[in-house]
Amino acid sequence: MTDAKEKVFAEGFSFKKLFLIFVIGSIFGAIYEEVLHLVKVYMASGDIVWEYRRGVIYGPFSPIYGAGAVLMVLLLAKRNFSNLKIFIYGALLGGGFEYAISFLQETFTHTTSWDYSNYFLNINGRTTIPYMAVWGLFSLGFVKGVYPFLSNLIEKVPVNIGNILFYIILVFLILDMAISWSALIRSSLRRSGIPPITPVGKIYDRVYPDNVLAKAFPNMDFKVTGK
Numbered sequence: 001m002t003d004a005k006e007k008v009f010a011e012g013f014s015f016k017k018l019f020l021i022f023v024i025g026s027i028f029g030a031i032y033e034e035v036l037h038l039v040k041v042y043m044a045s046g047d048i049v050w051e052y053r054r055g056v057i058y059g060p061f062s063p064i065y066g067a068g069a070v071l072m073v074l075l076l077a078k079r080n081f082s083n084l085k086i087f088i089y090g091a092l093l094g095g096g097f098e099y100a101i102s103f104l105q106e107t108f109t110h111t112t113s114w115d116y117s118n119y120f121l122n123i124n125g126r127t128t129i130p131y132m133a134v135w136g137l138f139s140l141g142f143v144k145g146v147y148p149f150l151s152n153l154i155e156k157v158p159v160n161i162g163n164i165l166f167y168i169i170l171v172f173l174i175l176d177m178a179i180s181w182s183a184l185i186r187s188s189l190r191r192s193g194i195p196p197i198t199p200v201g202k203i204y205d206r207v208y209p210d211n212v213l214a215k216a217f218p219n220m221d222f223k224v225t226g227k
Contacts, residue, residue, distance in 0.1 A: 009162035022066035029065020090139020095132035102126040
């Protein structure tokens with residue numbers, strides 16, 4: 001039930017606001033990656049190609065960007081840092097987060113979504129110094145302009161409507177992420193020649209075979225890890 005004392009929806013740095021920032025960041029990240037890919041292909045070949053760039057099977061969400069937005073709020077927006085410190089910390093945060101996600105993805109799912117090995121000043125192919133500078137600029141713009149705007153906009157949502165939307169989206173995304181990432185882990189085991197040992201694994205093999213996952217995540221490189 002909705003707290004009768006709740007007069008402003010998602011006030012301050014509440015979990016509800018952080019979650020909605022996560023959702024907005026996830027949607028923005030997916031659209032940004034898709035537009036960026038379209039531009040790169042067009043510049044290289046003149047072709048117009050729209051390709052999904054998301055981190056889950058269902059919906060236009062890239063949770064990496066959503067998590068990054070939340071980290072910026074918690075570590076940068078809550079503190080009164082100077083613009084220079086926001087840029088530096090944002091660059092380190094963005095680059096470190098990108099590196100960590102790349103490492104974890106490759107370790108647990110044996111897939112990669114990006115490889116910067118041939119890029120200038122790359123760090124183990126997982127991030128680059130120039131990209132970290134972009135993260136710093138993005139962090140500065142987000143903390144100083146985007147977050148205050150989104151925060152104010154979210155707090156204007158009527159409490160009853162906001163709470164209903166919050167719980168619906170929360171449940172949907174939890175299930176979406178759990179299904180998507182466990183399907184990728186099962187795919188890694190399947191490509192290693194490991195058969196399913198539970199009914200859930202058998203369902204995943206039937207509903208989410210590799211060709212389905214390849215369509216859902218066209219930017220992922222599915223590595224063969226076994227026979």
